[in-house]
Amino acid sequence: MMLAGAVVIFGVALLLLSSWGDCGICPAMKEDVHLFLNGTSEEYVEYVKQYKDDPEILENTEKIKQCVDSTLMEEDKAHANGFIEKIEASPLC
Template sequence: MTRAGALLLALQGVSPYLSVSECDDICPALRDTVDLFISGSHEAYIEEVEKYNQNSEVLETSDTLKSCVDEKLTAEDKQDALSALNKIYSSSLC
């Protein structure tokens, strides 16, 4: 998988959180969730999703996406995605 593909897949995994109402908490919540999505355990990621959304379709999609990440992304893909996201996290906009 390409680096861009890995980042795109990672960002798709956090889409359930884009409805978080407190703007000041969006970046920390996304950071924690994306880190779990990319490199955390399957169970920890799903628990994190459940904190923000109990919709069964969102949970099923999150489960499917996490399984895909765990099966398809190499360690290098995951590291590349995390490196790119760290640049975003360090932005003054976040």
């Protein structure tokens, strides 16, 4: 579980770094991360579909989401969400 949690946190960190200086996450990325960690597979696939309506990508999106849901514990997801909140609340941002 530690490896899966580390992968999620690494991915979130990369998303935050893409904001280049203000440490904020654009609303679309914030919603993406929220649904990825907390939503259902169907909700997440529908969200991704807004940006890329390709059957192969959507199939892989569903597989990845199901893998995350079956691998990450609620505690891991809570840690990832807390990590995002701490970064956004940091006075250094």
